[in-house]
Amino acid sequence: MASYEDVMSLSVRRGFVWPAVDLYGGLAGFYDYGHNGVLLRRRWEDLWIETFLGLSDNYYLIDTTTILPEAALKASGHVDHFTDILVTCTRCGESYRGDHLLETVTHEEHEGLTTEEIDARIRDLKIRCPNCKGILGPARAFNMMFPVGIGPTGKDRAFLRPETAQGVFLNFKREFEALRRKLPMGLAIVGRAYRNEISPRQGVYRMREFLQAELQIFFDPATFGDVFPSTEIASSSVRVAWAGEKSEPVAHDFPANELISRGLPSWYVWHLVQVQRFYLESLRTPRASFRFAELDEKERAFYNKIHFDIQVKQESLGGFKEVGGVHYRTDHDLKGHEAGSHTKQSVTFGAAKVLPHVLELSFGVDRNVWALLDLSCQKKDRVVLQLPPRLAPVPVAVFPLVNKDGIPQRAEALYATLRKRMPAFYDDSGSIGKRYARMDEIGTPFSVTVDHETLEGKGVTVRERDSQKQIRRQESELASSLERLLSGEASFLA
Amino acid sequence: MASYEDVMSLSVRRGFVWPAVDLYGGLAGFYDYGHNGVLLRRRWEDLWIETFLGLSDNYYLIDTTTILPEAALKASGHVDHFTDILVTCTRCGESYRGDHLLETVTHEEHEGLTTEEIDARIRDLKIRCPNCKGILGPARAFNMMFPVGIGPTGKDRAFLRPETAQGVFLNFKREFEALRRKLPMGLAIVGRAYRNEISPRQGVYRMREFLQAELQIFFDPATFGDVFPSTEIASSSVRVAWAGEKSEPVAHDFPANELISRGLPSWYVWHLVQVQRFYLESLRTPRASFRFAELDEKERAFYNKIHFDIQVKQESLGGFKEVGGVHYRTDHDLKGHEAGSHTKQSVTFGAAKVLPHVLELSFGVDRNVWALLDLSCQKKDRVVLQLPPRLAPVPVAVFPLVNKDGIPQRAEALYATLRKRMPAFYDDSGSIGKRYARMDEIGTPFSVTVDHETLEGKGVTVRERDSQKQIRRQESELASSLERLLSGEASFLA
Numbered sequence: 011m012a013s014y015e016d017v018m019s020l021s022v023r024r025g026f027v028w029p030a031v032d033l034y035g036g037l038a039g040f041y042d043y044g045h046n047g048v049l050l051r052r053r054w055e056d057l058w059i060e061t062f063l064g065l066s067d068n069y070y071l072i073d074t075t076t077i078l079p080e081a082a083l084k085a086s087g088h089v090d091h092f093t094d095i096l097v098t099c100t101r102c103g104e105s106y107r108g109d110h111l112l113e114t115v116t117h118e119e120h121e122g123l124t125t126e127e128i129d130a131r132i133r134d135l136k137i138r139c140p141n142c143k144g145i146l147g148p149a150r151a152f153n154m155m156f157p158v159g160i161g162p163t164g165k166d167r168a169f170l171r172p173e174t175a176q177g178v179f180l181n182f183k184r185e186f187e188a189l190r191r192k193l194p195m196g197l198a199i200v201g202r203a204y205r206n207e208i209s210p211r212q213g214v215y216r217m218r219e220f221l222q223a224e225l226q227i228f229f230d231p232a233t234f235g236d237v238f239p240s241t242e243i244a245s246s247s248v249r250v251a252w253a254g255e256k257s258e259p260v261a262h263d264f265p266a267n268e269l270i271s272r273g274l275p276s277w278y279v280w281h282l283v284q285v286q287r288f289y290l291e292s293l294r295t296p297r298a299s300f301r302f303a304e305l306d307e308k309e310r311a312f313y314n315k316i317h318f319d320i321q322v323k324q325e326s327l328g329g330f331k332e333v334g335g336v337h338y339r340t341d342h343d344l345k346g347h348e349a350g351s352h353t354k355q356s357v358t359f360g361a362a363k364v365l366p367h368v369l370e371l372s373f374g375v376d377r378n379v380w381a382l383l384d385l386s387c388q389k390k391d392r393v394v395l396q397l398p399p400r401l402a403p404v405p406v407a408v409f410p411l412v413n414k415d416g417i418p419q420r421a422e423a424l425y426a427t428l429r430k431r432m433p434a435f436y437d438d439s440g441s442i443g444k445r446y447a448r449m450d451e452i453g454t455p456f457s458v459t460v461d462h463e464t465l466e467g468k469g470v471t472v473r474e475r476d477s478q479k480q481i482r483r484q485e486s487e488l489a490s491s492l493e494r495l496l497s498g499e500a501s502f503l504a
Numbered sequence: 505m506a507s508y509e510d511v512m513s514l515s516v517r518r519g520f521v522w523p524a525v526d527l528y529g530g531l532a533g534f535y536d537y538g539h540n541g542v543l544l545r546r547r548w549e550d551l552w553i554e555t556f557l558g559l560s561d562n563y564y565l566i567d568t569t570t571i572l573p574e575a576a577l578k579a580s581g582h583v584d585h586f587t588d589i590l591v592t593c594t595r596c597g598e599s600y601r602g603d604h605l606l607e608t609v610t611h612e613e614h615e616g617l618t619t620e621e622i623d624a625r626i627r628d629l630k631i632r633c634p635n636c637k638g639i640l641g642p643a644r645a646f647n648m649m650f651p652v653g654i655g656p657t658g659k660d661r662a663f664l665r666p667e668t669a670q671g672v673f674l675n676f677k678r679e680f681e682a683l684r685r686k687l688p689m690g691l692a693i694v695g696r697a698y699r700n701e702i703s704p705r706q707g708v709y710r711m712r713e714f715l716q717a718e719l720q721i722f723f724d725p726a727t728f729g730d731v732f733p734s735t736e737i738a739s740s741s742v743r744v745a746w747a748g749e750k751s752e753p754v755a756h757d758f759p760a761n762e763l764i765s766r767g768l769p770s771w772y773v774w775h776l777v778q779v780q781r782f783y784l785e786s787l788r789t790p791r792a793s794f795r796f797a798e799l800d801e802k803e804r805a806f807y808n809k810i811h812f813d814i815q816v817k818q819e820s821l822g823g824f825k826e827v828g829g830v831h832y833r834t835d836h837d838l839k840g841h842e843a844g845s846h847t848k849q850s851v852t853f854g855a856a857k858v859l860p861h862v863l864e865l866s867f868g869v870d871r872n873v874w875a876l877l878d879l880s881c882q883k884k885d886r887v888v889l890q891l892p893p894r895l896a897p898v899p900v901a902v903f904p905l906v907n908k909d910g911i912p913q914r915a916e917a918l919y920a921t922l923r924k925r926m927p928a929f930y931d932d933s934g935s936i937g938k939r940y941a942r943m944d945e946i947g948t949p950f951s952v953t954v955d956h957e958t959l960e961g962k963g964v965t966v967r968e969r970d971s972q973k974q975i976r977r978q979e980s981e982l983a984s985s986l987e988r989l990l991s992g993e994a995s996f997l998a
Contacts, residue, residue, distance in 0.1 A: 024682065032678075037654070038655075042671065049565070071539065071542045075531070152656055162590050162702050180524075181538070188519040189539065436561065
């Protein structure tokens, strides 16, 4: 349990994530990754790819441009509908997101209101500018995409993509033809997206430039339920909060079949089970800190028919917070691009022509990295970052007990050997206690010390971060032993 | 040997790289990566990281925002100097890059000319608009960065970064403090950069959105030569073309010591040797197709004091083409940010305060992927992509010889086992010859066939892409055997 300041302080001190461009006073909504942050993020990404691309051998990773032309984003609906409501102070010119302005006053969520509804509530609640107490101007829709002009005249209008998904939709048909010509087919992108947030004041939670990991699954609605049958999830239960109870810190365990009998498609519930398994088993999120939160029609994005947020409870962010979503986008996107490009997007599958529907598994990578830091950050007299071992940026550290008697040479040789198999860190400065503490702060699960007994052929000590217990291991078997511990094949004191 | 059309045709057909947004008529200078392209690129990136971050244990990967504020890019010199010369037709409005316009007429390079010099040559050579024969307007400097307005008013001016390097410089001091506080320290980014090219007509070679892999090595000039001593490269020679002979397809082998005696710093030559080794040994670039090409003062970017391009000869691009560069940037960048931010960038190292100098190893990832495709593409009666085995997107394919007699079940079981260790592809459609041909096109080095003898315990056949020879292997030892072949530890017919 740690506050936002605790987690951010650790994060800055040890090079995970920090505010970008601080040399020039910072840039609101932008964050950089330091040396440990990149390693942690890459491990999360690798695990995500392994898990979700592993759901089928017809799922693939692609990568597409972050700049997209206006025509494509007009067809997808983003030029007209990807808006937030902006309220500007008539005196000081400060800008506010309408729903957030209401939230700060009423402490309730106000998603999905129209400009007229926001104006009415500002009037009724007599809200003034929080900055200067001036009178607020009328609410208006503000498009959240960053425009980019291409070419010397800038006449080719384009935007930074607001989601990775559109790059996938634009490539769907070409990939379908280049691949097995079978449905379901999955195309995933791990990459940047951009949103010109009106006033990003929630730290890392609301970034203007951020990373998404999104898998778009293209399917034939007539047969999708057979591919991922409900029999496979009969014994599973899923943690859910319904639309009406999202502001409460609640989650109910529903048997998968009950969710299906309440009207969710069986393939949708099948994927909820996989996502939940990713969090509870691979990322080791405590069960009580995980839930799917339903969004109702007013709250959902314009392209979603069924939408549950993936939420993780985080002390640093004040409760359950969205880290992703499971979105049934129907055939909205392919239909839009079919109309926009005047090019058929249906494909021949089996005996029929099908315009595939899309199930999107969407994850905010930065939000997931932050959630890992939040949940792992144990602060008592000092900070221990209890990351799942296979996600730790540096899985092992090597220390010489003393800097004499040939011990450093022996430790350096061991370090050189380990480094060929996994990232490792060598540290010979300060007391052993201080060195353990430094590794605990970046979540290194195992620290190895070379001492005088090592020189006598009695191996090295291996200290586990969480139990603080030590065992001895021969140097020759150390790398394999650590690999088994990191993968979870072996446990430390067994 | 293959033409641009040959390589692009293969690339599109098999999902490596293709023009982006073709559904809406394309977007000049933008390309997407398909399923095989992403895998190939990731393998190149992993090898790059392993090689160059492996040069020291004080080198790290970081990741920073692609949007940077104007103040930072003003201090770096990009707002004032990152320009190309633009010539616009007074009649049809078409835009041209001045030097390229002269090149198409004279077939010589014209880098580094001023606007006045370009105007003079256009006048002397009586050049008209290639599009409409109209009169060309006066040459003018055109900034190649894409502007981006941040926030609802867009008043916070920013740009898409023109190189990853600046993100590193902005984080240098913070990382120095968070890390070992030692020089040399290296910080690398693999990420996107953006340049608003005036008229990108050279296909994949000149992209407006592209990927860079750049390592910035911060060093103390007083001691850098001791860290990477010339004794380590005494027996090496380096392939070089001097500034005056770049337009010729020549390269001279110079002993490292001779380059040092001609005035290049020993640490600079040391790094040329490492880069050359990466190409010749890891990427298997033929020696005759590799060289470093010197840039003279007029051709170099404004921040470089010593600059050799890394070039690979590519049939598809008409000869030696730049895929990267080794740049001695001096203390230009840290000095600029020190002045721009009014914050000291010097650090305490040893007994002294040092403002580090920077050696940049810079690589265009897309250009390197293309060079791999070009060099690997062998076109005779059909295309075989002879990629180095460890770079192949799909290292192994599994085929059932026939779709009966229990052979598919046995093949699927083998496929499932292999997939846990490496990417694999299962194919049961068409003749075995056709299946081999499909895998040859994406460079899969080994194809495994399950046949009737397999059922009798006699193992499976393994066919090598390049020799087209076959051996039999037991299924139980197949995965390990393939791993040794892919890493180069074992050879196929040994």
